[in-house]
Amino acid sequence: MTTSQWNYSLTWWDASDNFVTTRVIENKDVDSIPLFTDQGSGEVNQMILKLNCLNGAYITQTNSGLTPIIDQFDKFNLIATDGLGGSYDRNFEVIRLIPAEDAATGTSLEIHCLGNEWYTQNIHYSKPFYFTTAFPVGQDIGDSYNANKGTLQPLMINHDVDYIPATSQGNQLP
Numbered sequence: 460m461t462t463s464q465w466n467y468s469l470t471w472w473d474a475s476d477n478f479v480t481t482r483v484i485e486n487k488d489v490d491s492i493p494l495f496t497d498q499g500s501g502e503v504n505q506m507i508l509k510l511n512c513l514n515g516a517y518i519t520q521t522n523s524g525l526t527p528i529i530d531q532f533d534k535f536n537l538i539a540t541d542g543l544g545g546s547y548d549r550n551f552e553v554i555r556l557i558p559a560e561d562a563a564t565g566t567s568l569e570i571h572c573l574g575n576e577w578y579t580q581n582i583h584y585s586k587p588f589y590f591t592t593a594f595p596v597g598q599d600i601g602d603s604y605n606a607n608k609g610t611l612q613p614l615m616i617n618h619d620v621d622y623i624p625a626t627s628q629g630n631q632l633p
Contacts (some may be wrong), residue, residue, distance in 0.1 A: 467492065467539040469508070474532040482527050484535075488516065490567060495537055497547060504574030505507060506551045512566040518558055529553060532611055535572060540561055550575055575613050577607070593632035601630075 469489060473480035482524040490509040498504050512518050514527040525607070531553050551572035560566045582604050589597050601618030622629035 460469070462525065464542040464611075465539055466591070467537060467543070469538075470536040471527060472534040473527060474530065474534065477610075480527070485511070488509075488526070490564075495539070495547070495549070500621060503577040503580060504549055504551070505548070506535070506570075506572040508535070508570040508572065510568045510570065512558070513566050515566070517568055518566070529556065529570065530569065533558065535570075545576070552577070578608075578612055579615070594630055597632045598629050 464544050467486075467489075469484040469492075471482050471484055472478040488511050489496040490511050492506065492508050494505065494507040496502075496504050496506070510517050510529075517529050517582070519526065533553045535551045535553070537547065537549055537551065539546075551574055552568055554573050557569040558566070559569065580585075582600060584600050584603055586599065586603075598619045601615045617628040618630050620629045622631035
């Protein structure tokens, strides 16, 4: 049983113009956010978002551009508070879009998203390292990723410096 009231803010970024265009998604357009995770164990964060797409909102330009068209690779930022002091702030990338229409709920769009950390779990890397520690291996993997990433992929930073607890940034490998 839920004992607190959740409040949220949802912001969309457009991948087609290198994330310059942003828009706050109005609460009235959000049917539900049935899933958003906060993984700390190396698993990828994920979010499922269901939007009300009345009159083609978020799917087509039939609404005179009042709402953006959401496409794969666009990004969302979800900020949520649980009413008891807990907060959540994560960025997600759109992976899959599932439009639906039925008589009961009308037109809707189910959006499946993954956290930006999923890029680091899709690095294909094979290079032998002999007689070294994990730190230079992690540094080399990050350098290889940055050298080969696409234009819409995030840049990996601070993978080549020691971990700094105050900023929670850096390479924590020994």
